Amino acid sequence: MSPLAVAFVWHMHQPYYTDPVSRTALLPWARLHSTRSYYDMASLLEEFADVRVTFNLVPSLLRQIEQYSRQEIHDPFRDVAEIPASDLEIRHKIxxxxxxxxxxxxxxVDPYPRYRELLSQRGRHHQEKEVESRIREFSVQDYRDLQVWFNLTWMGFQARKKIPELNDLFEKGARFSEEDKRLVLEAQDRIVAEVIPLYRKLADQGRIELTTSPFYHPILPLLIDTGSARRALLNLPLPAPxxxxxxxxxQIRRAVQFHQDLFGKPPRGLWPSEGSVCPELIPILTEAGLQWTATDEEILIHSLGAGRYRSESLYQPYRVSHQGREISIIFRDKTLSNLISFSYSRRPSRDAAADLRNHLQGIESRLGSAEHPPLCAIILDGENPWEYYPGGGEEFLRLVYSSLTGNLRTTTVSAYLEQYPAQETLPTLFTGSWIGPARI
Incomplete structure (x- = not known):
């Protein structure tokens, strides 16, 4: 029987929050996710020598991580955390x-009694008027504890292993000092600065594949032509063409060049923002030197037309062409991707990991007689789910990676395509996204 090749594609993305003139970050998510999921996901793989995964790193995110590492970004969330609690003005407290x-x-928040207490003290409402009426109810120590806890709770499980002093602060829990706060913020700087070098190292070792997206994460079919939205919904109201x-x-050319400058080699694959594709995209991708792309299984169903069963068509790569240019394309298993994204966080980690393995074994048993190993692509946001998992998803991820042995083997997308190139050509590429073929 042929083993099942499992290709995880973890899509790491943030919009470009930084004002290009003032260099001020409107929101802190590039920094905070760096100390949590971006570092966690790569660092954890160092412990699993036989696991291979693909990380799709959006240039607008990478640029911000670079800028944070060089301290080139003015981040109001970081600035107000650095102010000694005794020096906070009313606007800072608000x-x-x-x-x-x-x-x-x-x-x-809730797992940490002091953080939970501070939230209860503030109350449900967080609009400026409601908050302003409560600021005198908080002591200097309260504000300092809040400064620490917000940054501490965003430190991921691998960061805590890397810097054990962080665990001491989790244990301490309250009555933090300015020195404690400085430790957290310095640890944050250290982890953020290690994110890109860590991904580069793992890629150079052949442990992971790094791919890209259009530079600022636009919806490409709409950028090419907003009229493409009507291909599935003829009467869809649209703004001016x-x-x-x-x-x-x-966007694609700059993404490929930026990726090459940062990691020393160009990406082979591209995840289009929100999995949004259209036929006109194919020549643009190939012109940029890209060899493969990916989208949702519903796009495959509509591209093939009637008469094909999901199980016999989904778990393989395809070729697709437009205007004489051809590219390989894979389609994600929507069910498994969404289970990780939205459902497994509500189940005990051991049960969730076992359920995923059972699903994969079911695919392998149905398709194990195929000439080539079937390919199951699991593609999802690589940072957002873990906020909903206990412990940042550590137990779940460890169990999943540990279970993929025997007839279930992880692979990068490019490694699979090198060994088992696409055999079938799609008649067309339906326009749509991972929301569905009727929507972009």
Whole structure:
């Protein structure tokens, strides 16, 4: 029997939050996810020598991580955290009470009694007027504890292993000092600065594949021609027609060049923003030197037309062409991708990991007689799910990676395509995204 090749593609993305003139970050997510999921996901793989995965790293995210590493970004969330609690002005206190509970309550606030207490003290409402009426109820120590906890709860499980002093602060839990706060913020700087070198190292070792997306994460079919949205929904109301394929070309060309400059080699694959594809995209991708792309299984169903069963068509790569240019394309298993994204966090980690393995074994048993190993592509956001998992998803990920042995083998997409190139050509590529073929 042929083993099942499992290709995880973890899509790491953030919009470009930084004002290019003032260099001010409107939101802190590139920094905070760096100390949590971006570092966790790569660092964890160092412990699994036989696991191979693909990380799709969006240039707009990478640029911000670079800028944070060089301390080129003015981040108001970081600035107000650095102010000694005794020196906070009213506007700083309002900012802290409004925004320093930006974390998943169930997994990142409630497990920590002091953080939970501070949230209860502030109350449900976080609008400026409501918060302003409460600022005198908080002591200097309260504000300092809040400054620490917001940044501490965003430190991931691998960061805590890397810097054990962080665990001491989790244990301490309250009555933090300014020195404690400085330790957290310096640890944050250290981890952020290690993110890109870590991915580069793992890629150079052949442990992971790194791919890209259009530079600022645009929806490419709409950039090429907003009229493409009507291919599935004929009566869809649209704004004034807009066509700018040159920008789509530039977004991809710049993404490939940026990736090559940062990692020393060009990407082979590209995940289009939100999995949004159209036939006109194919020549643009190949012109940029890209060899493969990916999208959702529903696009495959509509591209093939009637008469094909999901199980016999989904688990293989395809070729697709337009205007004489051809590229390989894979389609994600929507069910498994969405289970990890939205469902497994609500189940015990051991049960969730076992369920995923059972699904994969079912695919392998149905298709094991195939001439080539079937390919199951599991493609999803690589940072957002873990806020909802206990412990940042550590137990679940460890169990999943440990279970993929025998007839279930992980692979990068390019490694699979090198060994088992696509055998079938699609008649067309339906326009749509991972929301569905009727929507972009």
């Amino acid at each position: 900012f802290l009470l409004r925004f320093f509970f930006y974390a998943n309550r169930e997994t990142m 807009f066509r700018y394929p040159q920008d789509a070309e530039a």
